[in-house]
Amino acid sequence: MVEEGTGVIGSNAGRSRSHNRRVVLDFVRAHEPAGRAEISRSCGLSIQAVSNIIDTLEGEGLLRTVGHRSGMRGKPALQYQFNPDGAFALGVEILPDAMVCALLNLSGKRIFSRRKKLPDASPEKAIPAVTKLIASAIEVSGRDRKNLLGTGIVMPGPFGKSGLSFSGAAVPGGWESIDIRQEFEKALNCPVIIENDATAAAVSERLAGAASELNNFCFIYFGTGLGLGVIAGGHSQRGALGNAGEIGHIITKANGLPCPCGNFGCLETYASRMGAFAFLEKAGGELPEGFTLASLLEAQNPAMLEWVEVAALHLSQAIGMVENLFDPETVILGGAIADVVIDALIAKLDLPTGSIANRPARIYPRVMRGSSGRLTAAIGGAAMIIHRTITPTVTVFH
Template structure:
């Protein structure tokens, strides 16, 4: 790896050093794309300072990426006496990507441009879809979205599928109300890829949302964070050192079943006192069922009602406890709370979790709050799913280097 000090003036976000060896061409291409994504528009000289690649390597890659349509050259800027510099930015129309959010009652599909902006979204009802029952519907949705936007299939980078799947964990996979059949079968991805005639990646909903957050959201410049994903259950997407942390069996972040109340409420997983029995939309609905006249959470918009605030007061200490555990275990830069709950409810949870208990996260001189709001809303997961092929194209991965 090149060892030159890179210029830190172009923060936010830490740069990844490139390398000039020929066999790492694709890695360097990702390093350049990632730099332009985070800091663009940027000149070749600025890319060189950030990546420690040689000017010649950068010129070659920038030319290649511009010809491929991934980068757009802006108006040349004259600074001082030297050659005018050309600022480069990601070309939104350089490529497109498909995302699918499959859950127990619906399939949402989105077509996004290279900057993650949705150009078409569609939703259809579905009944606990399996890979086999979903495949024809995904194909139909893909055809409809690309036709609507007038985009040829050849300009797609691929498709991402996000769902509430946990891999091979017996009880957790099958017992909860939020899981789906058949998706942890190793052939599921291939089956969908064949139906779509596109490369396909499958990811759990929380990690897909975290990758979307890293690529296009508030975590653009945050290398190590935990994205707490609140929906009917509770999951987390973990990023450490700029890379998703999936764990030995792809189940890292399955924090909904951390035991936070010994001998507490029974959970479908077989344990008692799991975190998501207190901090999730199903926990909220259960709490509100005992409160006369309480609104359904799905109907909430704006400030939470008094009964919802009572649930928030009940759940916030569990959130604070989870922050303490995650900080103590992972020492992230921040923890984001997002998901499918109404934004006002999440904001209230963050507020009521204060003061957070002491942990290594209590350190002084923090750049970011310990707990902050992440992406929320009905489309969080589908946009995260659509970001998977783009992330794959842009993210510099060190495992590529280590293989050589």
């Protein structure tokens, strides 16, 4: 009859309160420090309601006062802001051969991070390894486990029923047949969110990055392949089965390079780390021992420079497309690739001028670089947890 996971549920006093808490927290996140009256005006709640909620939040250690605002007439407002140490969240990125763990405080600041080899990324080995990793992360950081809001696990998609997995070098098998979230929740003994890297990166950028005031933007994520995270109306977009944003397999050149997915000319075969290495290999020139894309770029390696040109061309096409389809406030580029490489790509972009995005009154540039570097995905996982406790949502069955 009624499918699980569908349908919006009704509201009552308790759910209203929980919604309002989030509304207040979300406002403070974006405008801190802020006083009660200011929050009241902006959140559509009476001062008294805000006052009660703030008292609770302060009692829980999530908010704290930071003096008074002065200079204006009237009684100076007591200013509130996040208490960075009031709570924390963990993010873990699981890669084919390693895990990356990040611990964020409530303000979205990175307190601790660590990368660890993971020779066997099957669920049987990975889940205990993650459990151990986060235990040590909590211990090293000296936090109290009772302030842990949850853990965000980041894995490359696509997930679930589709059974498909494009990214040639994605996480190995064994994950399809289990309920990943439930398994982790049992093992870690805290709330868990599972998300793909691009979406996590987008959320991270909104929580504490370049897009903190934006409710509509896109994040193009350079991972093993290429992913797109979309924030629309302040929320991440997941699609019918959570596989939205497969931008890597959009065809930007008809009959172009062959892609492991079976098609030809996928964006990912040009503009991704995978694509870069393939290009360099094909170019055949001498490559220094232990090179990285960044080092080649700094050395002005000709093949590398040529790749940047080619990749930027394809990216420009993709960005134009994303602008036309999503009408974002900006498009952010980032992920597991060095900042200088992203900057070089951005410098070479040639975006279509005849676009709704090419409007004169822009506040943000059409394209920006992400701000959290290679840890983006792990940070994004933790950011999603914080985001969830902070951002008001339509309540949905589960």
